[in-house]
Amino acid sequence: MLNFEYHTPTKVVFGKDTESKAGSLIKEQGCRKVLVHYGSGSVIRSGLLDRVYASLDAEGIPYASLGGVVPNPRLTKVREGIALCQREGVDFILAVGGGSVIDSSKAIGYGVANEGDVWDFYARKRTASACLPIGAILTIAAAGSEMSNSSVITNEDGLKKRGYKSEYCRCRFAILNPELTYTLPDYQTQSGCVDVLMHTMERYFNQSTNMEMTDGISETLLRTVMKNSLILKKDPQNYDARAEVMWASSLSHNGLTGCGTDGGDWASHQLEHELGGMFDVAHGAGLAAIWGTWARYVCKDRLDRFAKFAENVLLIPHSEDLEQMALLGIQAMEDYFRSIGMPTSLHKLGIAPSEEQILELADKCSFGNTRTIGKVRELNREHIADIYRLARGI
């Protein structure tokens, strides 16, 4: 078991009608002016944005607004947000949306609170020393950005999707009302569930000794999300199922499921980031499409973990043959992905990268052959290209 730090200062306000508390929660932060940041028109059409404005008005909090954030959020929009905040004297950002909007808000927050070009942080040229305070009203359970220390932005110049982590960007509060996710299309709901699962699975598959508390929490989280995603497939307005998945999304990525470990193996996320940057696929769907291939490629280096995962999450019967257990577990996970309508190959994801594109993806993912990814098995540019090729499928 390794030493660890765990710090989740985000105040969670969970349940029905909690968006009405936005104004009072921001008031507690003592800010001058808020940027209300959102994505598509759905938050306008649903009336959510009007309720948020009413809550701010009730507390006498002035605000500016910026919509139009897209999935795989773009650097151009971040720069637009930074300029707007500087012009308007904004000192608090309220993100109303999912991971893309919250991540974009974090990037804007870095851009306003630090000198120089915000992309430097994502390009690993510099580290940030501050971030504007951020609050979130979540509209999809997926990225876990509402409690995490990370954000991911896509730079249109070269279609590079890059993440940056620091403690400065943790949300001051997160308003989690499961009802706000009732109207999501099923594909978005299920893609979100995969993302939630993967934030715990990436931590679970590591190359260190582990902590029983962490493993137990991780396994219960995975089983709970799988069970409830199947309920939502048939009954998308099931409050309890929406709530289980939403709470899991926050716990999956706030650090709890990595305590005492080496932080895990984030190869699937890194492989998917390049797909998302080049093809603009839904993040969770991209993860489902790549995971099984990655898992079969690396599982021999950590058969004990894959067998434990198979037994405790997929309920594969215990056997002495760890490799067989591992492979049955991977297969069961892929069966589950298919049962919720998620792809298990690039073909089923709807993309067919050429050999040239695969080499480009592998080159980008390895930062031009200057880094390896993964911990269960360390993967270089050639391994990465192998996995993309094997994941193509039919």
Added chain:
Amino acid sequence: MLNFEYHTPTKVVFGKDTESKAGSLIKEQGCRKVLVHYGSGSVIRSGLLDRVYASLDAEGIPYASLGGVVPNPRLTKVREGIALCQREGVDFILAVGGGSVIDSSKAIGYGVANEGDVWDFYARKRTASACLPIGAILTIAAAGSEMSNSSVITNEDGLKKRGYKSEYCRCRFAILNPELTYTLPDYQTQSGCVDVLMHTMERYFNQSTNMEMTDGISETLLRTVMKNSLILKKDPQNYDARAEVMWASSLSHNGLTGCGTDGGDWASHQLEHELGGMFDVAHGAGLAAIWGTWARYVCKDRLDRFAKFAENVLLIPHSEDLEQMALLGIQAMEDYFRSIGMPTSLHKLGIAPSEEQILELADKCSFGNTRTIGKVRELNREHIADIYRLARGI
């Protein structure tokens, strides 16, 4: 599932040698002068206090010291601490010890940061509006005070043991080094494990609908603590077992195991508080001595929960007869208590309250017959006296 708030701002620094970070962690808080607050001489003899002082000296942080906190910490000592802090201009308290020291530090923090008599908060006459910032270096896994919003103080005037909760007292940081608990006597270790278990069990047995995520986390926490307390019985210097129990102690009482519920049924704690006030017993041992009697007294009002507890925590086989499952679960829990050397009756706890004392305990516990306790079943003064009588045992 009920709406909830979850806010755990305490920064956890977990693992070997982490006490050496005390100085830098306090430095981050920007305070002028620290009170180093501790209990018995064991932290002196072990050299821990010297290491803490060295860490403060290295950062140039001035400090005053106050030792002598006892289990079931006393109001007189709290008043002494308040006066010392006021005299010395202390603006940060570093608690070096277990729940008694941290709770005592919280009470001192309230006393310094608010006007008037600090006992008013515990007597429910007023609410606090502030608390001095507190950090903790934990030396026993038990009370969970290092991440909780609660503290419990005993007023020698009438031997009343009372708790007070507010968000102001949450520790800024908690240093959790499992090695610091190696030298605890077994009785203290096991009594601590019971306290950790009970903080989750009190939340688990409630009168509301529940959340699968919360139940799953609770059940894995209970199984993990039970398993590792048995390991510690034979191998007290097992690092991993100490670490599992220590991390569980913080998660058990920081709010995580109550999310989405009505907050739980704290009758066992309230019954034990009066025992602790009158007889000065170890808190966890007192809880073990009373729990089984309480559980049998109330379980018919929530057989589904007791049966689920029996099946998922004690591994009692599923059956249609929920009452039988519930009773088998309670019996198995008592068997476990006995296996770690904990008492399952007041007699085994070493106390034999007279009928007169039982009436006095029941009167105090019901605040002079002005409140009921419990949620699974609401208990009045007469029920409370019944339970104390039934718990006497042989």
